Amino acid sequence: MKKIINKPEDVVKESVEGLGLAWSEIVKVNYEPMFVYRADAPVNNKVAIISGGGSGHEPMHAGFVGYGMLDAACPGEVFTSPTPDQMYEAAKKVHGGAGILFIVKNYSGDVMNFEMAADMLKAEGIDVENVIIDDDVAVKDSLYTQGRRGVGTTVLAEKICGAAAEKGYDLKKLAELCKKVNGWGRSMGMALTPCTVPAAGKPTFELAEDEMEIGIGIHGEPGRERMKIKSADEITEMLAEAIIEDLPFKEGDEVLAFVNSMGGTPEIELYIVYRKLYKILESKGIKIARKLVGRYITSLEMQGVSITLLKLDDELKELWDAPVKTPALRWGI
Amino acid sequence: MKKIINKPEDVVKESVEGLGLAWSEIVKVNYEPMFVYRADAPVNNKVAIISGGGSGHEPMHAGFVGYGMLDAACPGEVFTSPTPDQMYEAAKKVHGGAGILFIVKNYSGDVMNFEMAADMLKAEGIDVENVIIDDDVAVKDSLYTQGRRGVGTTVLAEKICGAAAEKGYDLKKLAELCKKVNGWGRSMGMALTPCTVPAAGKPTFELAEDEMEIGIGIHGEPGRERMKIKSADEITEMLAEAIIEDLPFKEGDEVLAFVNSMGGTPEIELYIVYRKLYKILESKGIKIARKLVGRYITSLEMQGVSITLLKLDDELKELWDAPVKTPALRWGI
Numbered sequence: 001m002k003k004i005i006n007k008p009e010d011v012v013k014e015s016v017e018g019l020g021l022a023w024s025e026i027v028k029v030n031y032e033p034m035f036v037y038r039a040d041a042p043v044n045n046k047v048a049i050i051s052g053g054g055s056g057h058e059p060m061h062a063g064f065v066g067y068g069m070l071d072a073a074c075p076g077e078v079f080t081s082p083t084p085d086q087m088y089e090a091a092k093k094v095h096g097g098a099g100i101l102f103i104v105k106n107y108s109g110d111v112m113n114f115e116m117a118a119d120m121l122k123a124e125g126i127d128v129e130n131v132i133i134d135d136d137v138a139v140k141d142s143l144y145t146q147g148r149r150g151v152g153t154t155v156l157a158e159k160i161c162g163a164a165a166e167k168g169y170d171l172k173k174l175a176e177l178c179k180k181v182n183g184w185g186r187s188m189g190m191a192l193t194p195c196t197v198p199a200a201g202k203p204t205f206e207l208a209e210d211e212m213e214i215g216i217g218i219h220g221e222p223g224r225e226r227m228k229i230k231s232a233d234e235i236t237e238m239l240a241e242a243i244i245e246d247l248p249f250k251e252g253d254e255v256l257a258f259v260n261s262m263g264g265t266p267e268i269e270l271y272i273v274y275r276k277l278y279k280i281l282e283s284k285g286i287k288i289a290r291k292l293v294g295r296y297i298t299s300l301e302m303q304g305v306s307i308t309l310l311k312l313d314d315e316l317k318e319l320w321d322a323p324v325k326t327p328a329l330r331w332g333i
Numbered sequence: 334m335k336k337i338i339n340k341p342e343d344v345v346k347e348s349v350e351g352l353g354l355a356w357s358e359i360v361k362v363n364y365e366p367m368f369v370y371r372a373d374a375p376v377n378n379k380v381a382i383i384s385g386g387g388s389g390h391e392p393m394h395a396g397f398v399g400y401g402m403l404d405a406a407c408p409g410e411v412f413t414s415p416t417p418d419q420m421y422e423a424a425k426k427v428h429g430g431a432g433i434l435f436i437v438k439n440y441s442g443d444v445m446n447f448e449m450a451a452d453m454l455k456a457e458g459i460d461v462e463n464v465i466i467d468d469d470v471a472v473k474d475s476l477y478t479q480g481r482r483g484v485g486t487t488v489l490a491e492k493i494c495g496a497a498a499e500k501g502y503d504l505k506k507l508a509e510l511c512k513k514v515n516g517w518g519r520s521m522g523m524a525l526t527p528c529t530v531p532a533a534g535k536p537t538f539e540l541a542e543d544e545m546e547i548g549i550g551i552h553g554e555p556g557r558e559r560m561k562i563k564s565a566d567e568i569t570e571m572l573a574e575a576i577i578e579d580l581p582f583k584e585g586d587e588v589l590a591f592v593n594s595m596g597g598t599p600e601i602e603l604y605i606v607y608r609k610l611y612k613i614l615e616s617k618g619i620k621i622a623r624k625l626v627g628r629y630i631t632s633l634e635m636q637g638v639s640i641t642l643l644k645l646d647d648e649l650k651e652l653w654d655a656p657v658k659t660p661a662l663r664w665g666i
Contacts, residue, residue, distance in 0.1 A: 002525040002542070004565045004602040004638055011601065014565075018604030021611045022624050058600035078601075192335040209335070232337045232347075264597045266633050267391035268344065268411075269337040271351030278354045291355050293660075295628070300599050301636065305337055327626075330664050 001201045003301075008198035012055045012077055019062055023327045026066040033083065035090035036062040037072040042096040047165045047174050048072070050090050051103040051158055053110050054079040056197070057218060060155060060297045063328030069162035070326070078197045078300070079204075079219045081109030087117035091126065099127035099171035103157055103178060105150030106134035129175035133157055135185045135308070137246040138215030138223050149217050152258050152308030153185030155296045156320075159329065163322035177319075181310065186243040189306030190223070190235060191216040191262060195299050214238055218262070218299045232269065236276035239307045244284065249309060251285035256292065256320065258308035263298035265305055270294070273305050290320050296328065334534045336634075341531035345388045345410055352395055356660045359399040366416065368423035369395040370405040375429040380498045380507050381405070383423050384436040384491055386443050387412040389530070390551060393488060393630045396661030402495035403659070411530050411633070412552045414442030420450035424459065432460035432504035436490055436511060438483030439467035462508035466490055468518045468641070470579040471548030471556050482550050485591055485641030486518030488629045489653075492662065496655035510652075514643065519576040522639030523556070523568060524549040524595060528632050547571055551595075551632045565602065569609035572640045577617065582642060584618035589625065589653065591641035596631035598638055603627070606638050623653050629661070 005011050016036060020029035028039050035052070042048065051061045052074030061073035072090035076082035091100045100121060104114045111132060118128040133150035142149050161178050169177065191213050194203035204220035207213060212230070215223025230238070249255060259274045261267070270293055281288055289312050297306070310316070323332030338344050349369060353362035361372050368385070375381065384394045385407030394406035405423035409415035424433045433454065437447045444465060451461040466483035475482050494502075494511050502510065524546050527536035537553035540546060545563070548556025563571070582588060592607045594600070603626055614621055622645050630639070643649070656665030 002545075002562065002636060004525070004568055004598060005605055006564045006566055011605065014608050015601045015604040018606070018608030018611070022604065022607050022626050055601060056599075058604075063600070192337070212335075229335065231339045233339055235337055263599045264634050264636075265337060266389075266596045266631060267396070267628070268348045268389060268633065271348040271355065271391075272338055272344065273351070274355050275347050275351030278351070293355050295600070298599060300601065301597050303335060303597075303634065325664075331658075331666070333665070 001196050003198060005198055011198045012075055016062060016075060019327060026325060026327060030089065030093065033086040033089050035072050035074045035086050036065050037090060037094050038065055041071055041094040044096045045098050046096050047098045047101055047169065047171050048094040048096055049101045049103060049161055049165055050087060052082045052087060053105050054081060056300045057297050059328030064158050064326050066326035067333065068166055068322060068324035069158055069329065078199065081107065081113050084113045084116035084120065087114055088120050091117065091121050095126055101161065101171060101174050101178065102128060102130045103154065103161065104130060104132050105154050106132050106147060107144045108146060109144065127171050129171055131175055131178040131182065133182050135182060135187045137186050137242050138188050142217055143221040144219065151189065151218055152187040152260055152297055152306055153182055153310060156185060156256060156258065156308065156310050157181040159324060160316055160319045162324065163319040184311040185308060186246050187306055187308040188239045188242050189216050189262060189304060190214045190239060191302055191304035193264065193303040194220055195302035216304060218297065220299065232272045233276045236273050237280065240277055240280045243307060243309050247311065249286050249311060254287045254289040254312045256290040256310040256312055257288045258292040260297055260306045260308065261295040262302040262304035262306065263295060264301040264303035270305065277307060289317060334529050336531060338531055344531045345408055349395060349408060352660060359658060359660060363422065363426065366419040366422050368405050368407045368419050369398050370423060370427050371398055374404055374427040377429045378431050379429050380431045380434055380502065380504050381427040381429055382434045382436060382494055382498055383420060385415045385420060386438050387414060389633045390630050392661030397491050397659050399659035400666065401499055401655060401657035402491055402662065411532065414440065414446050417446045417449035417453065420447055421453050424450065424454050428459055434494065434504060434507050434511065435461060435463045436487065436494065437463060437465050438487050439465050439480060440477045441479060442477065460504050462504055464508055464511040464515065466515050468515060468520045470519050470575050471521050475550055476554040477552065484522065484551055485520040485593055485630055485639055486515055486643060489518060489589060489591065489641065489643050490514040492657060493649055493652045495657065496652040517644040518641060519579050520639055520641040521572045521575050522549050522595065522637060523547045523572060524635055524637035526597060526636040527553055528596065528635035549637060551630065553632065565605045566609045569606050570613065573610055573613045576640060576642050580644065582619050582644060587620045587622040587645045589623040589643040589645055590621045591625040593630055593639045593641065594628040595635040595637035595639065596628060597634040597636035603638065610640060622650060
């Protein structure tokens with residue numbers, strides 16, 4: 001296992017500590033239980049948005065805490081759900097009196113633990129809405145998931161709902177917006193290589209030197225098909241076609257196109273994928289009105305790429321463009 | 334070779350095309366010869382700043398074209414210098430009448446080709462200043478370099494000089510500023526793995542499963558020492574100590590701390606390095622006043638990390654904080 005770490009059991013704690021030291025003007029860290037929260041929390045009369053999940057997908061979620069996005073993020077151990085006390089304590093810290101929105105990727109552990117935290121908070125009279133993101137078109141059920149997995153649309157939902165919360169959306173309206181984003185977002189990924197969870201010390205799965213896996217999950221869960229490596233254009237077509245036909249995205253639609261590295265795939269390759277995606281969408285009369293290209297929802301050092309398309313309307317475009325200031329996503333401020 | 338590409342010979346062209354399609358509001362692409370330039374070029378009466386070098390280090394340099402940073406970037410083939418006609422034509426396109434600053438990393442091919450372009454431009458009466466970045470403390474001479482290699486400080490020089498150019502610095506003052514940044518910046522990197530140039534199809538060097546190389550160059554040039562993998566804290570100490578003693582950075586100094594992934598090393602590991610770097614500097618009374626953490630000067634999918642420290646004064650802090658809007662670096666706008 002080649003990693004720049006100290007003890008495997010300290011990876012998450014030390015990394016989150018580093019994030020907090022680097023971005024102390026934006027975030028603070030609570031260690032027992034662990035969560036990262038806005039340095040200016042609570043923001044009074046704003047719905048507080050909290051997400052979380054296993055670590056190893058950085059910058060998601062802790063890198064998205066800050067103005068215009070999340071109020072708190074709860075990192076679990078690598079590829080392991082956070083515990084309900086993390087979400088509960090985070091909520092108590094950032095609640096500004098207008099309720100809490102939990103944005104939860106559809107993995108059984110996450111769903112269960114966020115629900116438990118929501119029940120604890122509701123018992124104390126705090127309003128909580130739980131919205132599940134399940135945008136991965138690759139497979140129906142999966143290793144850790146009933147139904148579809150939650151992947152790239154999560155990043156977009158956190159940005160868009162974060163902007164809406166700053167604008168004053170109330171909890172009910174914000175939860176509806178988050179469901180709309182989930183309903184209009186579709187993703188699929190692929191991998192050339194596995195990754196290694198520090199505590200395990202060996203790769204999560206095996207792929208031959210000439211193989212790739214289409215439809216991979218962000219924890220290395222099996223995808224649709226293992227096959228010989230194809231060209232970037234062919235890979236992009238496979239991902240894009242599965243996504244486009246699923247919603248379906250149609251001629252005249254405006255979309256946000258999100259090309260994401262699983263971590264180890266370099267930027268030079270991401271833009272080769274973006275180029276082909278642009279041409280595919282253009283040929284179908286689908287217009288890319290907004291874009292995001294980079295590493296935003298990763299699987300440690302896994303080489304691979306995922307594509308997310310989100311259908312846009314004026315509301316979503318305006319909220320996407322609104323200022324954001326987090327460690328990993330920033331503009332307009 | 335596991336990569337998401339089409340033909341190896343099309344990698345740079347297709348990737349740059351993708352960048353141009355994604356960020357058309359910020360950059361345009363010229364293909365013959367190839368350069369990426371500001372969509373609003375030329376900016377009248379502003380010194381135009383141009384950089385470039387071999388591809389494979391993305392987002393550097395094309396990802397740094399835009400308001401507050403570069404006016405143009407000239408990408409060569411992967412790990413290969415661009416040719417003088419690229420810099421010459423780029424300069425003709427973006428020259429706003431106030432002269433041209435070339436920011437050049439210290440590799441023999443780059444230095445020679447930027448000099449040739451400068452001579453061609455000067456022969457036409459265009460003022461050009463050529464500033465060489467040579468901040469890598471690892472080794473004295475190297476595979477492609479006389480003297481020290483140019484690495485992480487390049488990113489900082491492009492940001493800081495870009496802001497100064499927007500502020501109206503004239504060419505002479507801007508070149509002095511760039512030399513000051515180079516004089517105050519020091520870097521060193523290390524690698525856990527090599528990377529593979531697409532056209533070569535095999536790794537640039539070999540490292541055993543339990544080995545790392547300290548002082549590696551961004552093209553895989555030999556560093557100071559090959560050794561057994563050490564802990565993140567020990568690696569950070571080795572890099573930081575070499576950098577700190579070189580300037581030297583002293584108690585009371587304010588610095589910009591830049592922790593950079595060589596590409597394949599994930600963010601979770603970068604913040605473990607940042608954490609230790611923070612503690613080392615704190616123990617020496619050196620204050621991190623600004624920071625940059627992420628993938629900004631990379632070596633394709635190489636796993637490894639580099640650290641850059643830049644001594645700061647009020648001028649550099651103000652210019653660092655100034656608005657910037659490029660594909661890869663953006664704030665305040």
